[in-house]
Amino acid sequence: MKIAVAQLNYHIGNFESNANKIINSIKQAKSDGAELVVFSELALCGYPPYDLLERKEFVQNCLATLDSIAKECDTIAAIVGAPEINPAPKGKNLYNAAYFMADGQIKQIVRKTLLPNYDVFDEYRYFQPNNEFNIIEYKGKRIALTICEDIWVNQPFANAFSKDKLYTIAPMKELAKFNPDLAINIAASPFSYTQVDVRRSIVSNKAEQFNLPFIYVNQVGANTELIFDGNSKVVNSKGNIVIQSKAFDEDYFTFDSAEIEKLPAITPEETNQLALIHDALVIGIRDYFQKTGFKQATLGLSGGIDSAVTVALAVEALGSENVRVLLLPSQYSSDHSIKDAVDLAENLGIEYHIVPIKNIFNEFNTALSPIFEGLEHNLTEENIQARIRGTLLMALSNKFGPILLNTSNKSEAAVGYGTLYGDMNGGISVLGDVYKTDVFKLARYINRNGEVIPENTIVKPPSAELRPDQKDSDSLPDYDILDGILFKYIEQNQSPQEIIEAGYDEATVNKAIRLVNINEYKRFQTSPTLRVSSKAFGIGRRIPLVAKL
Numbered sequence: 001m002k003i004a005v006a007q008l009n010y011h012i013g014n015f016e017s018n019a020n021k022i023i024n025s026i027k028q029a030k031s032d033g034a035e036l037v038v039f040s041e042l043a044l045c046g047y048p049p050y051d052l053l054e055r056k057e058f059v060q061n062c063l064a065t066l067d068s069i070a071k072e073c074d075t076i077a078a079i080v081g082a083p084e085i086n087p088a089p090k091g092k093n094l095y096n097a098a099y100f101m102a103d104g105q106i107k108q109i110v111r112k113t114l115l116p117n118y119d120v121f122d123e124y125r126y127f128q129p130n131n132e133f134n135i136i137e138y139k140g141k142r143i144a145l146t147i148c149e150d151i152w153v154n155q156p157f158a159n160a161f162s163k164d165k166l167y168t169i170a171p172m173k174e175l176a177k178f179n180p181d182l183a184i185n186i187a188a189s190p191f192s193y194t195q196v197d198v199r200r201s202i203v204s205n206k207a208e209q210f211n212l213p214f215i216y217v218n219q220v221g222a223n224t225e226l227i228f229d230g231n232s233k234v235v236n237s238k239g240n241i242v243i244q245s246k247a248f249d250e251d252y253f254t255f256d257s258a259e260i261e262k263l264p265a266i267t268p269e270e271t272n273q274l275a276l277i278h279d280a281l282v283i284g285i286r287d288y289f290q291k292t293g294f295k296q297a298t299l300g301l302s303g304g305i306d307s308a309v310t311v312a313l314a315v316e317a318l319g320s321e322n323v324r325v326l327l328l329p330s331q332y333s334s335d336h337s338i339k340d341a342v343d344l345a346e347n348l349g350i351e352y353h354i355v356p357i358k359n360i361f362n363e364f365n366t367a368l369s370p371i372f373e374g375l376e377h378n379l380t381e382e383n384i385q386a387r388i389r390g391t392l393l394m395a396l397s398n399k400f401g402p403i404l405l406n407t408s409n410k411s412e413a414a415v416g417y418g419t420l421y422g423d424m425n426g427g428i429s430v431l432g433d434v435y436k437t438d439v440f441k442l443a444r445y446i447n448r449n450g451e452v453i454p455e456n457t458i459v460k461p462p463s464a465e466l467r468p469d470q471k472d473s474d475s476l477p478d479y480d481i482l483d484g485i486l487f488k489y490i491e492q493n494q495s496p497q498e499i500i501e502a503g504y505d506e507a508t509v510n511k512a513i514r515l516v517n518i519n520e521y522k523r524f525q526t527s528p529t530l531r532v533s534s535k536a537f538g539i540g541r542r543i544p545l546v547a548k549l
Contacts, residue, residue, distance in 0.1 A: 004029035004037040007251040009221030012046030040219040044082040047188035077102035092128040114149035120540040133174040144175035148187040191229040208239030222287035240265035284530035285317035296402035301325040303337030324351040382466035386422030403427040411436040416519025432529035433536040435483040517549040
């Protein structure tokens with residue numbers, strides 16, 4: 001059987017656009033002589049639709065659009081992911097389903113069994129789990145079709161429902177009883193730089209375990225925080241990858257199922273985490289703007305590493321003509337920082353304006369002097385400067401329409417090293433899931449083909465420049481130490497004692513973790529963060545603001 005795989009970038013709720021992409025791929029597959037074309041999980045509505053699934057018109061529009069797609073499947077079959085209304089009087093209203101279409105109609109519906117309920121996933125909120133298993137028979141082939149569940153990566157997805165026998169079921173084990181000829185897994189598996197290799201290994205192991213060719217179809221693109229890398233693939237029964245799609249880009253390919261075992265194995269390239277993070281952030285920015293209907297971005301360019309990396313990524317995502325920045329020096333800004341910012345703006349070919357804030361800051365101090373008389377300058381005055389900058393940037397955004405990009409990194413967001421309604425302003429946080437040590441590495445990666453970010457920006461000690469001779473290290477542990485502690489506490493969920501036993505200084509660990517815990521209220525109010533790790537701040541990490549930690 002000749003099969004086509006369509007790895008597409010879907011827009012949540014945009015049924016017309018999604019259907020057009022699907023139908024165009026069906027037509028392409030027909031032209032190529034394919035007998036079956038496969039799309040990803042919840043392709044028609046986009047993933048994740050969250051509470052849109054609770055709106056009747058959303059589901060009805062989705063199902064009506066399915067019928068128009070089925071009519072295109074006259075001389076070809078298609079597998080399309082979409083929600084299905086649960087006909088039973090009990091249980092959740094919907095199933096997460098895959099529709100098998102042929103002869104111009106929906107022939108069979110396969111439902112998802114294991115519903116993830118960890119990190120960014122909350123499928124049990126909306127969907128009823130499947131408890132019936134069967135295969136698809138088409139063109140003399142017996143196809144085992146699963147929906148994402150068989151490529152999960154070592155997550156406690158079943159813990160909350162351990163008493164439910166359904167969550168002890170492995171769908172492929174059930175389907176293997178029907179002696180299928182091949183397996184297809186349609187997925188909406190978000191990107192994480194820590195799990196690319198693991199996911200690839202799991203797909204290969206599944207094929208080898210069941211001695212079946214395994215076709216894995218993922219989506220690509222970004223929907224707010226979640227970024228999807230694609231990386232759809234075909235694996236032979238020995239677990240060797242024989243076809244691999246592009247990462248972070250739409251792709252389409254065809255193959256003959258009879259040839260899978262004859263195709264040469266592809267040796268996976270060594271994973272370059274920096275390249276993956278870079279590409280993920282670029283598509284994250286681009287899709288956020290395209291799918292919200294905005295075209296232009298702005299930010300404050302300080303001469304520091306975070307704003308430098310953010311603006312370079314924005315230019316790559318949106319084009320230099322769609323990025324404009326403000327340089328907002330205070331009396332504490334070094335001449336070199338201003339020069340670094342100017343050099344970077346000119347290297348990128350973006351519009352920039354210098355708006356000094358010294359006089360504005362002095363006006364604030366004058367206005368507050370009767371109240372603050374006799375008190376020393378402290379964090380209050382530092383925060384005033386950050387809020388002046390945030391106000392000016394938002395004024396530019398309001399006047400001309402560009403979205404303000406937040407430039408805070410994960411290290412700063414973790415320990416609260418940022419000012420609410422100041423440097424924490426923004427419509428989307430670009431680096432909020434990238435630790436400071438990795439921001440420096442990203443800068444080097446951006447400069448891999450020549451200097452874009454000035455060398456001085458990369459090598460100088462990090463500073464907010466909100467008081468004379470200020471350095472980040474005045475308030476925080478060195479970032480190589482801090483980031484190690486934060487990774488263990490946030491990503492690996494280790495206790496303070498475990499981190500100390502790993503060799504970190506006890507006082508430093510306790511200080512870092514205390515800062516993380518007391519600054520949850522700041523993170524609660526910050527902008528959505530592009531997710532590139534396995535545990536980002538935001539929807540995947542939900543900590544009560546009033547908890548005693």
